[in-house]
Amino acid sequence: xxxxxxxxxxxxxAHIVLIIASFFFMIPFIWMVSTSLKPLTQVxxxxxxxxxxxxxxxxxxxxxxYIPFFTYLKNTIIITVFSTVGAVLSCPIVAxxxxxxxxxxxxxxxxxxxxxxxxxxxVTMIPLFLLFEKLGMVGTPYPLILPxxxxxxxxxxxxxxxxxxxxxxxxxxxxxxGASEFRIYWQIMLPLAxxxxxxxxxxxxxxxxxxxIGPLLYLTxxxxxxxxxxxxxFQSQKGSEWGLMMAVSTMMTIxxxxxFFFLQKTFIKGITFSGIK
Amino acid sequence: MKSxxxxxxxxxxxKTEPNKQINITAKKSLANWxxxxxxLLFASPWIIGLFVFYAIPLxxxxxxxxxxxSILQPGEFIxxxxxxxxxxxxxxxxxxxxxxxxxxxxxxxGIIFGVALAMMLNMKVKGMAIYxxxxxxxxxxxxxxxAVLWMxxxxxxxxxxxxxxxxxxxxxxxxxxxxxxxxxxLILMSLWGIGQAVVIYLAGLGDIPEDYYDAANVDGANWFxxxxxxxxxxxxxxxxxxxxMGIIGAFQQFTLPYTLxxxxxxxxxxxxxYVMYLYDNGFKFFKMGYASAMAWVLFVIVxxxxxxxFITSKRWVHYQGK
Numbered sequence: 001x002x003x004x005x006x007x008x009x010x011x012x013x014a015h016i017v018l019i020i021a022s023f024f025f026m027i028p029f030i031w032m033v034s035t036s037l038k039p040l041t042q043v044x045x046x047x048x049x050x051x052x053x054x055x056x057x058x059x060x061x062x063x064x065x066y067i068p069f070f071t072y073l074k075n076t077i078i079i080t081v082f083s084t085v086g087a088v089l090s091c092p093i094v095a096x097x098x099x100x101x102x103x104x105x106x107x108x109x110x111x112x113x114x115x116x117x118x119x120x121x122x123v124t125m126i127p128l129f130l131l132f133e134k135l136g137m138v139g140t141p142y143p144l145i146l147p148x149x150x151x152x153x154x155x156x157x158x159x160x161x162x163x164x165x166x167x168x169x170x171x172x173x174x175x176x177x178g179a180s181e182f183r184i185y186w187q188i189m190l191p192l193a194x195x196x197x198x199x200x201x202x203x204x205x206x207x208x209x210x211x212x213i214g215p216l217l218y219l220t221x222x223x224x225x226x227x228x229x230x231x232x233x234f235q236s237q238k239g240s241e242w243g244l245m246m247a248v249s250t251m252m253t254i255x256x257x258x259x260f261f262f263l264q265k266t267f268i269k270g271i272t273f274s275g276i277k
Numbered sequence: 278m279k280s281x282x283x284x285x286x287x288x289x290x291x292k293t294e295p296n297k298q299i300n301i302t303a304k305k306s307l308a309n310w311x312x313x314x315x316x317l318l319f320a321s322p323w324i325i326g327l328f329v330f331y332a333i334p335l336x337x338x339x340x341x342x343x344x345x346x347s348i349l350q351p352g353e354f355i356x357x358x359x360x361x362x363x364x365x366x367x368x369x370x371x372x373x374x375x376x377x378x379x380x381x382x383x384x385x386x387g388i389i390f391g392v393a394l395a396m397m398l399n400m401k402v403k404g405m406a407i408y409x410x411x412x413x414x415x416x417x418x419x420x421x422x423x424a425v426l427w428m429x430x431x432x433x434x435x436x437x438x439x440x441x442x443x444x445x446x447x448x449x450x451x452x453x454x455x456x457x458x459x460x461x462x463l464i465l466m467s468l469w470g471i472g473q474a475v476v477i478y479l480a481g482l483g484d485i486p487e488d489y490y491d492a493a494n495v496d497g498a499n500w501f502x503x504x505x506x507x508x509x510x511x512x513x514x515x516x517x518x519x520x521x522m523g524i525i526g527a528f529q530q531f532t533l534p535y536t537l538x539x540x541x542x543x544x545x546x547x548x549x550x551y552v553m554y555l556y557d558n559g560f561k562f563f564k565m566g567y568a569s570a571m572a573w574v575l576f577v578i579v580x581x582x583x584x585x586x587f588i589t590s591k592r593w594v595h596y597q598g599k
Binding site: 011014015017018021022024025026027028029031032044045048090093094096097098101102103104106109112113116118119120121122123124125126127128129130131133147149150151153156181182185206210212213217227228231232235242245246249252253256257260261264265267268269270271272 | 309312313315316317319320322323324325326327329330331333334335337338341348394397398400402406407408409410411412413414415416417418419420421422423425426427429430435437440469476477479480483484521525528529531532535536539552555556559560565568569572573575576579580583
């Protein structure tokens, strides 16, 4: 076998392995989409019918009427967008300070930050709840948005690693030209860190979009519910509307899938561990 | 560490005449002071966040754990009573057992599958964006929907998995309905949602310089040798990171079992995980003091495990350039 042919064979087998593995990861997703187009009577047939007959598009419209879909969608978008903006504004500037600026206590604070990353969220859950209760914010989306504006340790860590990998020479050149530290950060370093900022933004977006325990704790009035809480309402004592539930789930999943598909390369480039020492 | 060395260099560098030196040091300390100020200013959101959202809650939860605090009552100081009660609480021990069981299987399996998948997704073939998206799909599906989908897949009567097993002549267990199989079912579901860890492994694989592989190819190394002597050793810092995060994540298992069982942990509490029981105590029974004691026990367990991993890491984690 010559080299070119060998390469072709190995590429072909790579595809085979990937396709088989993909299949396992796809099944539940396909089932979700397929169920979202089935009438309730077809949901529990065995062997399962992968392509519903007839395709019941009206599930999507019924689902939007069954729960206040647009209210929940609006709530979810508000929480997701603001908390993502918060994380993307606060984490890079803190990370930059950890990576490139010198100040007393910096290294100790960074070690503490890594330590904080390891605290299970449930340890602080109760005191935080009481804090927000005292502030009168339980029953509002603020507890799900505000903390992001003050930095999230995991993201600060990721961004700091990325900034560490950027050369100092640019910063020094800009300094000689008389640029202020903030300008250097905003106009030179931050644009260079775009992949890492994107990674952090996408992480936060996904975490917020599908968050369940946060809204469960803090959103007391059903007018404020998010879609992930709304999904539960399709299950009731009277019986469950599986098709409608899956229709909403599909609508929730598709936008994130598209986002990931287009951003995955930059996203992965933004995560780097080479600076850990 | 690098920055410390740079600081030391800066301090030693001005070796000029004495009177000039004073001037320079004065200027330098002014410049330093300015940089300190900017540094602190830039870090200030997190310094505030660290105190308000982490440090103060962390320490006040110690205090709460010594009281009978609930939202309904102010509560009184009872010393170690909550901890003593915990030791006698059957369901507490059950939840510890369930959580440890889950972690012992899920964490190692998660690393093996995660690394294997990442290596597959790091191959240079066409259409990789599509494959990567497919493997990431499960982490994008809302947990509530995920729970329902798996309840169907694992249903003993009409589920796909037992259906497939029966075609090859195996009678499948009742999975989520059985005390013995409910936890393995959950491990299976969790492994399916491993995408986030895979992304981090992928990033780690991208950090390994191509030169190493080129050199190995010149020496005629095969795939297996390259994996064992280049890929895996250089991936150890990332494996280490994911191991720590995996342990923490395993001990925090909540949403999936909670939505699967509507918060009940059925059958026979075999899916009552530590944090579910903590949540019930705090927010269903309003025993917030008791729940805070549970939170602290969890904190100590997780910290001890993390410390253990850190200590052993010197033996097996290799950093590039060392």
